[in-house]
Amino acid sequence: MNFKVSGGNKNAEIKLNENRVGDILFLTVNMTMQKPEIPQPFLIEWNFNASDCYSTWNPGLLDIHGLAFEWSKLTMQSRLASWMPVQQLISKNGKNKLCIAVSDVDTPISIRTGIFEEDATFVCEIEFFTKPTSPTDCYTATVRFDMRKIPFYDSIYDTTEWWENECGYESAYVPESAKMPLDSLWYSFHQMLEREEILKECRASHEIGLDTVIIDDGWQTDNIARGYGYCGDWKVAPEKIGDMASLIKEIHNIGMKVILWYSVPFMGVYTEKFKEFEGMFLEGSGNDKTFFGLDPRYKKVREYLTEVYRKAVDEWKLDGLKLDFIDSFVLKGKSLEYDEKRDFQSLEDAIHALMTEIKATLTAINPEIMIEFRQSYVGPSIRKYGNMLRVGDCACDMLKNRIGIINLRMTSGKTAVHSDMIMWNFSDTVENAAMQFVSVLFGVPQVSVRVDKLPEDHLKMLKYYVSFWKEWKDILIDGKLTAQNPESNYSAATSTLGNKSVTVSYTNPVVDIRTEKAVAVNSSMHESLVIKGAEGKTYKTVNCMGEEIANGIITSSLEEIEVPSAGIIFIGQ
Numbered sequence: 001m002n003f004k005v006s007g008g009n010k011n012a013e014i015k016l017n018e019n020r021v022g023d024i025l026f027l028t029v030n031m032t033m034q035k036p037e038i039p040q041p042f043l044i045e046w047n048f049n050a051s052d053c054y055s056t057w058n059p060g061l062l063d064i065h066g067l068a069f070e071w072s073k074l075t076m077q078s079r080l081a082s083w084m085p086v087q088q089l090i091s092k093n094g095k096n097k098l099c100i101a102v103s104d105v106d107t108p109i110s111i112r113t114g115i116f117e118e119d120a121t122f123v124c125e126i127e128f129f130t131k132p133t134s135p136t137d138c139y140t141a142t143v144r145f146d147m148r149k150i151p152f153y154d155s156i157y158d159t160t161e162w163w164e165n166e167c168g169y170e171s172a173y174v175p176e177s178a179k180m181p182l183d184s185l186w187y188s189f190h191q192m193l194e195r196e197e198i199l200k201e202c203r204a205s206h207e208i209g210l211d212t213v214i215i216d217d218g219w220q221t222d223n224i225a226r227g228y229g230y231c232g233d234w235k236v237a238p239e240k241i242g243d244m245a246s247l248i249k250e251i252h253n254i255g256m257k258v259i260l261w262y263s264v265p266f267m268g269v270y271t272e273k274f275k276e277f278e279g280m281f282l283e284g285s286g287n288d289k290t291f292f293g294l295d296p297r298y299k300k301v302r303e304y305l306t307e308v309y310r311k312a313v314d315e316w317k318l319d320g321l322k323l324d325f326i327d328s329f330v331l332k333g334k335s336l337e338y339d340e341k342r343d344f345q346s347l348e349d350a351i352h353a354l355m356t357e358i359k360a361t362l363t364a365i366n367p368e369i370m371i372e373f374r375q376s377y378v379g380p381s382i383r384k385y386g387n388m389l390r391v392g393d394c395a396c397d398m399l400k401n402r403i404g405i406i407n408l409r410m411t412s413g414k415t416a417v418h419s420d421m422i423m424w425n426f427s428d429t430v431e432n433a434a435m436q437f438v439s440v441l442f443g444v445p446q447v448s449v450r451v452d453k454l455p456e457d458h459l460k461m462l463k464y465y466v467s468f469w470k471e472w473k474d475i476l477i478d479g480k481l482t483a484q485n486p487e488s489n490y491s492a493a494t495s496t497l498g499n500k501s502v503t504v505s506y507t508n509p510v511v512d513i514r515t516e517k518a519v520a521v522n523s524s525m526h527e528s529l530v531i532k533g534a535e536g537k538t539y540k541t542v543n544c545m546g547e548e549i550a551n552g553i554i555t556s557s558l559e560e561i562e563v564p565s566a567g568i569i570f571i572g573q
Contacts, residue, residue, distance in 0.1 A: 001025070001046045001145070007127075008042030009033055016044070025145040029128070036135040038345075041127055044143070048122040050115060054092040055487035057152060058111075059083055059407050060376060062400050065487045070123045073114035079131065080106040080348040082327040084379035084411060086159055087111040088152060089122065090486060096155035099146040102126065103167045105380045106348050107133060107141070131331050134346035142167075153482055156410040160380070164413055169380035171415050172359070174387040175368040177257055177319065178416040179444055179477060181466055182212035186261075187395055187423040187448035191218030191226060193240045195247060202254050204452035208459070209466040212257040212370075214322055214446070219244070219260065229268035229290035232277075234308050245316045257319035259370055260312060264305065265293040265328050277301065282347075283333035293328055295335065296350040297342040306357045313365050320370025321362070323386070326351065326377040355385040372418070378408060383415050390418040390446070396425075398439035402506065402523075403489050405443040409481045417477070421448030430457040434544035434566035437465045438523045441504055442481055442495055445469060457545065461566075464546035468568070472519065475500050484508060505529055513537070518571040522563040529563045537572040 005014050008031065017028040029044065055065040058076040060083050067089075068074035078085040085102035100111050108131035116123045126143060144162060146155045163169045183205035185193065193215070202213050221230035222237045236244045248258045267277055268291040277294060280301055285293020294301045312318055331347045344350040362369045373382060375392035383389070389412055391404030401420050408417040419440030424433045426449075437445060447462070454462065469476065479497035483490045491508035494501055499516040504523050511520040513534040522529055531539070531554055540551040544566035554561070554571070563569050 001048065003027065004045045006043045006045070007040065009037055009040045012039075012042070014042060023146070023148040025147070027143040027145065029139075029141045029143065031128075031139040033137045036137045038132050038135050039129040039139060041129045044126045044128075046124050047116070048089070048098055048113075048124050050120045050122055052091045053089045053097050053122070055090045056113060057088040057090055057156075057486050058086060059378075059411050061407075062403050063489070065489075067122075068114045070114040070116040073112035073123070073125070076111045077108075077130070078102075078105065078110070078379065079108040080379070080381050081329055081351050082376040082379070084163075085109045085111055085126075086156070086411070087113060088155065089113065090152045091149075094152055094484065094486065095149045096146060096152050097149075098122075098124075099144075099152075099155040099159060100124065100126070101144045101146075101159045101162070102141055103144070103163070104141040105163065105167075105169060106352070107139075108348070131347070132336060132345075134344070134349055151482065152486060153410055160411050160413055163380040167380070169384065171380075171383040171413050172371070172385060172387045173367075174414060174416050175370060177212065177368065178370045178388045179473070180211040181209065181445045181447065181469060182214060182259075183210045183256075183451065184214040184216060184421040184446045184448045186214070186216035187421050188450045189216070189218065191221070191224040193218045193237075195240065195242050198247070199250060199254070200452050201450060202251050202256050205447070206254050206256050208451060208463040209470060210256070210447060210451075212259060212319065213251060214259040214261065214372075216261040216322070217263070223270075227268075227290055228263055228266040228286065229270045231263045231291060232267035232271035232273045234262065234312070244312075248316050248318065252317070257370075259320035259322050259372065260316075260318050261322040261324060262309070263324045264326055266291045266325065267294050273304075277304075281335075282330060283335045285328050285330050293330070295342070295347075296329065296354040297339075297344040297347060299343050302350070302354045302357055305354065306361050309358055310361045310365065313362055313369065319366070319368075320372065320388075322372040323358075324374070326373065326382070352381070355382070359385045374420075375404060375408070378412065383412065386415070388416045388418050388444075391420040391440075391443070394420045395423055396436070398422075398436050399489060401436075402439040402493075402504075405440055406481065406483050406490055406493055409442060417443040419443045419446050421446045423448045424458075426453075426455055426458065430455075430461050431544055431565040433458050434461050434465065435523060437462070437469075438504060438521055438566050441469065441476055441502070441521065442493060444477065460545045464544070468546070472500075472502055475502050513571055516572055520563070520569045520571070522565060522567050522569075525565070527562060527564060528560050529569060530558060530560050531569070531571065532558050534559075534571050540570045540573065541567060542570075543567045 281292040371386040372388040373386040374390040394400035422436040479495035485491040501515040
């Protein structure tokens with residue numbers, strides 16, 4: 001590949017050094033300047049043969065995986081608080097063609113690929129410093145070009161390990177409680193929280209096997225009109241909650257842990273603290289009308305937020321925090337202007353400092369503390385501070401939930417990957433309701449329906465699937481996850497650990513059995529699955545409520561067996 005460099009500061013010297021190890025090329029990028037300056041964007045550009053390139057993948061893609069045009073390139077925008085710098089070209093048979101990754105996951109970077117019509121090659125670009133950072137006189141990063149013809153997911157897994165082992169982005173400790181299914185009150189309650197209803201819901205959800213509850217937005221305000229105008233003081237709404245410490249104690253007595261929601265950047269105009277922090281807001285981080293985004297480049301902001309969380313965990317005995325909207329910290333407009341009152345000029349460095357202070361403070365109180373982040377703040381650097389990564393909001397959208405789960409599993413190492421909260425309409429069929437759970441089996445399920453108000457068959461289904469997930473938990477979330485047809489948003493996926501495997505068939509009804517014991521879940525619209533390679537093994541099928549449908553012995557190497565929608569077949573048990 002022939003690389004071309006353009007842009008950058010007037011006096012910057014940018015050098016590239018190549019080192020090839022087999023079919024992996026490492027490109028070291030060195031920029032030096034005579035004196036510290038804020039780095040201006042610079043571009044590395046090259047062409048890549050489009051032969052046998054069928055689709056594109058990056059961790060933020062949840063729909064179209066096409067190749068894009070050179071004049072409208074498919075782009076992965078990355079910085080510390082949003083996504084990660086990796087993009088991949090994939091062949092028709094699901095093999096890696098080119099996986100591009102950058103060692104520096106903190107600096108604002110864009111990776112772009114698009115077809116040049118004149119000669120059927122990709123024009124590929126990496127742009128560094130797409131947003132302003134702190135002044136510096138030198139910068140170094142390594143770009144990893146993986147061209148091995150291996151399964152696309154293996155190249156992504158190797159990239160994740162490279163970040164962890166070679167680039168120094170070690171992830172946070174994950175307590176066992178972060179790997180257990182939970183009840184989130186957001187979709188089921190929204191801001192209409194009420195103490196006794198919360199307790200009723202906790203009793204019902206604990207009875208079916210949910211181990212933690214997330215008390216979401218609304219606990220801090222008696223207002224129920226949504227929005228973030230009342231965020232920032234973080235005082236308990238007395239009419240809804242009463243005393244938070246005693247509520248948490250009651251929930252603990254039920255047998256559940258408690259996580260509490262906070263919108264990290266937002267300061268609303270209806271709060272007592274708003275006037276105190278005027279002049280320390282980031283333009284465009286809120287709606288700049290009823291709520292604003294705090295600027296963590298000010299020491300006072302970081303100290304205030306850290307103390308809010310410390311006090312809550314220490315005095316209320318919380319088990320975890322849901323720290324939301326970190327990707328809403330943005331830098332533009334007047335916030336780009338210099339202010340000597342800040343002790344950081346780089347927003348990314350300030351977010352690092354804030355997260356470091358929060359983690360150190362909270363783990364000193366409770367080493368088992370759970371910290372949840374969600375897409376898009378799920379990259380290697382942010383994983384140092386959180387141990388639960390959740391799919392972004394996609395209410396009722398089982399397609400986006402399954403794609404988000406699989407994408408996160410490939411880029412998150414041992415960090416606990418959680419679904420967006422599953423929900424459904426109670427008038428729907430029990431099979432369709434079960435599909436919501438099936439779509440998130442390879443992550444930790446978060447449930448957000450009123451368990452105490454579920455129809456009888458829906459409750460039976462949910463209780464069965466929670467028990468199934470717990471029984472197969474080690475295979476589902478600790479096994480190696482492989483997925484088929486990324487260009488089709490995955491037709492099937494399998495997680496394997498030792499001699500056991502679990503496959504979910506999303507659209508592909510053929511299940512290839514390669515382990516001694518196996519489970520296949522029918523998430524397709526077919527009423528049967530075709531079992532391959534299990535001749536002579538016993539099987540049992542159940543419906544989505546766990547009721548046995550049939551059992552027997554598989555008599556051929558390719559056998560079609562009736563498995564109802566959202567049903568399960570157990571093989572070799």
